[in-house]
Amino acid sequence: MSYRLPRRSDRYTRCAAAAEVDAVADGEPVKAQDATRSALAEVTVLERLRGGDERAFESLIDQHSPAMLRLALVYVPNLAVAEEVVQETWLAVVRGVDSFQARSSLRTWIFRILVNRAKSSGMAEPRNLPLSDEAEGDKAERSVVDTARFSGLPRGYWSSPPNHWDELPEDRLLARETMAFIEGAIETLPRVQQAVFRLRDIEHWTSAEVCEALGLTVANQRVLLHRARARMRTAIEEYFDAR
Amino acid sequence: MRVDKVLRGMLMKALALAGLNPWLTCRECVDLVTEFLEGALSPRDRALVLAHLERCPHCPRYIRQIELMIRLVGATATDSDALSPVNRAALLDDFRRHGPRDPDDET
Ligand SMILES: [Zn+2]
Numbered sequence: 001m002s003y004r005l006p007r008r009s010d011r012y013t014r015c016a017a018a019a020e021v022d023a024v025a026d027g028e029p030v031k032a033q034d035a036t037r038s039a040l041a042e043v044t045v046l047e048r049l050r051g052g053d054e055r056a057f058e059s060l061i062d063q064h065s066p067a068m069l070r071l072a073l074v075y076v077p078n079l080a081v082a083e084e085v086v087q088e089t090w091l092a093v094v095r096g097v098d099s100f101q102a103r104s105s106l107r108t109w110i111f112r113i114l115v116n117r118a119k120s121s122g123m124a125e126p127r128n129l130p131l132s133d134e135a136e137g138d139k140a141e142r143s144v145v146d147t148a149r150f151s152g153l154p155r156g157y158w159s160s161p162p163n164h165w166d167e168l169p170e171d172r173l174l175a176r177e178t179m180a181f182i183e184g185a186i187e188t189l190p191r192v193q194q195a196v197f198r199l200r201d202i203e204h205w206t207s208a209e210v211c212e213a214l215g216l217t218v219a220n221q222r223v224l225l226h227r228a229r230a231r232m233r234t235a236i237e238e239y240f241d242a243r
Numbered sequence: 244m245r246v247d248k249v250l251r252g253m254l255m256k257a258l259a260l261a262g263l264n265p266w267l268t269c270r271e272c273v274d275l276v277t278e279f280l281e282g283a284l285s286p287r288d289r290a291l292v293l294a295h296l297e298r299c300p301h302c303p304r305y306i307r308q309i310e311l312m313i314r315l316v317g318a319t320a321t322d323s324d325a326l327s328p329v330n331r332a333a334l335l336d337d338f339r340r341h342g343p344r345d346p347d348d349e350t
Contacts, residue, residue: 003318145273154259156268161301166308173311179319186316201313207281226277233305233312 144230
């Protein structure tokens with residue numbers, strides 16, 4: 001099997017700052033349209049679910065279960081427990097769908113149930129990691145790149161700048177080995193960082209949805225995402241550096 | 244790299260050495276990257292980041308690498324069970340409707 005980069009490639013090969021701004025600016029209307037479209041779809045799905053439509057439930061399960069499994073695995077020790085958590089979540093969704101208020105979106109509601117269940121299952125497991133990273137959203141220590149890399153003169157400027165791994169050919173970047181490394185690196189992210197990172201950068205949720213599903217403030221979510229992204233960039237840099 | 248950019252970068256560093264740099268340092272710039280990409284910076288901070296990126300030979304690369312990392316991470320999701328048949332069909336459908344030439348079309 002081969003890997004392909006998601007599109008949007010052309011946009012990000014341009015290096016001028018102006019191009020970055022355009023990218024950020026013209027990305028927004030597209031997202032807004034998508035949000036409207038998915039909100040409409042959700043109302044329909046919700047009506048069909050409430051009307052007892054099996055097909056609607058079937059497609060909802062197909063749609064969300066893979067991401068739910070991956071997210072559950074952030075909190076629980078193995079796939080078997082994760083599958084259990086996902087199963088329980090769907091049962092709770094079916095039972096709760098009539099009382100579901102459309103204050104939040106359907107999927108953030110589903111994922112919030114999932115995360116709560118995964119957290120309690122995770123804590124019940126004896127061999128689980130301590131929840132030591134729960135407080136990592138505080139703003140105290142913000143710099144995410146090793147200070148030593150800015151230690152030249154003048155202070156605060158790259159003394160050991162990013163190496164040029166981004167110029168490697170795509171077949172190298174997308175090699176099976178690289179992908180396996182990246183998957184492993186994601187798994188070593190602290191728990192809450194990892195949950196935020198997966199929902200934002202793999203599932204492409206909006207920050208509002210992630211805040212809602214994980215019960216985080218906007219600022220907190222952003223700090224966690226910031227740290228996760230910086231760690232992942234550094235991990236990839238070191239990976240190619242060592243080769 | 245363009246010559247004027249190299250010169251501006253040298254000027255920035257020279258001013259910083261003299262303690263007179265009005266722009267951000269690289270470290271400050273790196274710390275603002277996520278807020279920059281999220282469009283969450285105040286107009287003033289955004290202008291400061293842009294001014295730094297115009298002068299710095301390294302920070303634009305840092306941002307490109309963050310974005311490339313995100314795309315690589317997205318590519319891992321095509322593996323086996325990571326993408327459900329429903330999502331996959333929706334992506335293919337989207338592709339058919341808009342064609343490969345529309346770079347803004349992504350979900
Ligand atoms: Zn810089």
